[in-house]
Amino acid sequence: MIYDPSRANPLSGNPLKTRDDLAKAVIDLFKPLLPYFSEGGARVRLGAAGAIFDRAAADLEGFARPLWGIVPLAAGGGHFPHWDLYRQGLANGTNPAHPEYWGDLADRNQRLVELAAVGFALALVPEHIWEPLADNEKKTVSAYLVAARNLEFIDNNWKFFRVLIDLGLERVGVAFDHGKTVTYLDEAEAFDLGEGWYRDGPVRRVDHYIPFAMHFYGLIYAVLARGDEARKQRFRDRAQIFARDIRHWFGPDGAALAFGRSQTYRFAAGGFWGALAFAGLEALPWAEIKGYYMRHIRWWSALPIADRDGILSIGYGYPNLLMSESYNSPGSPYWALKFFLPLALPHDHPFWAAEEAPQPEFSEPVALKPAGMVVMHTPGNVVVLSSGQQHDKMRGANEKYSKFAYSTRYAFNIEADDRNFAAASFDGMLGLSDDGVHFRMRETLEEALIAGDRLYSRWRPWQDVSIETWLIPANPWHIRIHRITTPRALSTIEGGFAIERADFNADRSEQAEGRAVCNGQTDVSAIVDLSSRPRAGHTISAIPNTNLIHAKTLLPQLRGELGPGTTVLVTLAMALPSRENWAEALANPPASPDIDELERHFRENGVRVPAFDLEL
Template sequence: MRNQLQQEVGRLAAPVVPHFSAGRARVRLGVNTAIHDDTAAELESFARPLWGLAPLAAGKGEVPHAELWQRGLAAGSDPGHPEYWGEPGDRDQRIVEMAAIGFALALAPETFWDPLTGPERDRLARWLLSALPRETADNNWHFFPVLIGLGLDRVGVAYDHEPIAARLARLETFWLGDGWYSDGPTERRDYYVPWAMHFYGLLYARLTGKGDHFRERAARFALDFRHWFADDGAAVPYGRSLTYRWAQAAFWGALPFAGVDVLPWGEVKGYLLRHLRWWQGRPVTGPDGLLSIGYGYPQPALAEQYNAPGSPYWSLKAFLPLALPAEHPFWTAQEEPAPELPAVSAQSHPGAVLMRTDGDVTLLAGRQHHAWVRHGAEKYAKFAYSSRFGFSLPNGRLGLEQGAYDSMLALSDDGGAHYRVREEPMDPHVTADTVRSSWRPWPDVEITTWLTAAPPWHLRRHRIRTARALHTAEGAFAVDRDAGTDRETGTGYAWASAPTGFTGVRDLDGLREGEVIDCLPGTNVLARRTALPMLTGQLPPGEHWLRSAVLGTRNGPEAEAAWRRPPTLGDGT
């Protein structure tokens, strides 16, 4: 398996090679539409493959075309070269990519430092040093100067460590306890916790021999994080930067790298390898073999404002264990299947309740939000996120087909033309099986929502206090309709089934009408065309209660049997 992963890194990096510039410092993988400038985007495409190539080199694997990166490091850091990357400014994307270079120097100086001449090393060191005093975003970015410093330490470049200590001290303020960080002074506790905060902390602990608290925290986090992965290796798609794809499992590779043996090595190995296998064969590359912007397929609408063409190569973080020798117990252990976990896991720090149904995972969400990123409401504030069904983004705001309102209660005050949804949950509270939060789609409309795990169902209860008349539309999950669907609707229910799964929604009061919407193509993060069961109704001004039960599971007799046995008003509602 180690040899296969070494080959996989080479396979992923190979399509990048034809896009190197003449001086080897710039890599143009496409037209940059990110908020940072084109030079930073071309540096990003150059640097991000190093997240996989550096562990490959450190583990004595052969780095294909290593000379391209060696020549690029020399040219890009040379102010006199036409392909110079430029001085980093405050909050500059260059700082992010300089961290990848620092990581490469820290892990594999024999490949990325030693081949340079003395003047080339001096220029690269001076360029990296220029990032250390720069202002960064007040979140996981504080780790980037730390990683740059780790590279400088490894190659013997002196610098003032006091600003690095200040970075580490600021990062400590984001520690929440119980294994969890926030990504800065925000409500975000998404995949940046495992693939950034913990990942970088574990790098620091391993490479400095300090920071045992990073190991201890990661050990606690692992006990929660394993609930985010389905038995087949799929992670729950949730939050921003999903185009980083299998970086979702990078945490599992960082544990053995830093010697954190909280779980049996075979179990840790299973989480990582099943996840990587889950991605195999999915259409995540373009015709040229380059990784695309998107999640389950090329989907540019999923991109954040900071995603340039090279952004998806952040996914190579998952290959960190390649830095370990073949005799490490992570590699020699027999891969173990996912252990039997409790059906429900309540996690207060991320504001989530996770439930397992036939090996799939559904995350019930009620705390996090991020209004700045594109489609922030859909990435954070839907009611449920599924390892089987993913979630959907709008392709416009006119009508239900464009909105693709899966796992949302959409509200319209103009007769069903335009809808609003939950964007910013307030006053979150998590109990053993329920997430509660409040939200205001208009100043004169207040909604409190309770989401309760009742595997294989989840239950929703909404108390709506409105000063205006509303049209309502509440969605189940969206199911892939490309291979055909069976569907049925009536007063109080709607369901749709396809080879990929069964999903339906029941009105526990039997009042709303059921329908199945064919959403516009390219809205769901896993399936290109979907069908979405929904309940629709109308509310006059006043106080109202909406209660529903949603089922989402693999198709088959068990799904049909579950649908015939819906929960009642006494089951958590």
């Protein structure tokens, strides 16, 4: 029997058009987990891969994360037939005398993350998971949760986990110190960047944790918390503003922007749209919100995102440990079920009653100032230029945060071997090497500015090498200008967008001085050099399994050598679906900007990117 990738996805075959379709999706996603529940119901072990935390915490993750979808399903009147299993697991997992005990709690421990889902369940459906428990079981569960909420949580979106635990305890009548709740809420609000954006802690970056964590939990609080009306209104007001920006992180086909860490949470990225519905917040017309929401889950339904038995894999468009984080256990992907929050709403809610509206057209670039990003809507795709993001403390951080361009259609590659310069893809990046073997890319920044729809950054791949980069939208192209000052010779490789390879190696490529073009399975990717001394065009098949969406990709590159001194490189890059008029775009590239004019523009109009504007 030929392997059918559509079978490696519990969502496959579901039209995902209605509320009932989504209710079915929750059950279909949950069913493959049943064989992996332990005898006592408290542990769910889905694989042998490890994470930075212990196995008991990983097993708790497998138990708790499905609740993000199960709880809204039940709250909205849907039938979930396994509450007895969850009650048994909750009682046993919190009981130190039981062999399936989840383990002792500690500051900044993974268990604090997963217990937020338990708090959410107590707050929304206590009749299913709390009230049927025996009195001694309630004492055991509440003691474990109170002990957890009294500990220290990481200084980022984790602060909301204490808040969610507290919402659950309050709903079931367990006493605790509310002062700690207020403290964490105040500290979480201090991450506000303005214009609806937050930081995810004291860091120089914004990513999907802003919509699917900071706003998501804030809107849940706005619905479930008693009192605190002024704060709840602030959460609603910020989400209202933010919706107008975050819609530009979604393509016309429903794909979210592949950017930042924790990509294995997949359709959690669409949870923000569901949270707006849950909060009754019509930040955009309901039809538009529903369009973004439903297109997103349908996009995921067509990808092989699960293992053969239907368990969601660590990966993105397919199983792939290379792009995972150190904190991803086999149960981690089930945070994706946060997407299903609006199932808590009745059938006749305006969100469910609305007809889906398509994504509006945006003909001009859109600046997302707090994030240091400029967005271009191109045919079938959204391209995001970025200057102002950095993360230097995780694997693949350069690729996840510091590329020049990100895309909803083409995703990005992660380099598989930093000691193989010639085989690196450098999609959306400039790679440099001083020995022809090892290489550096943009990592951390010294400066990040935005001026209208133009971006600037200054960075150092080595301490004695300085690079200034300007990014300019020129739809469907974008322009990159690099002014490089180096005391020694360097080799350079700069990449365009990575596209899916064609079957049977039927790709067509063009390589010439100053230009390279790739024709792949369904798309065309091009890169052009406008430098005074053009680099050599080159096409490369990337190492397999390095792209987030496609297991096999190819991309165009420019390769060259730099001597000591100052050199200016000017690059054009674009990618379009093959069905579009890419040949016309290729025949009419934009002209090279005047660098003196660019510098004047930034002197007069440039402001520091708010996400970057933080002393570390």
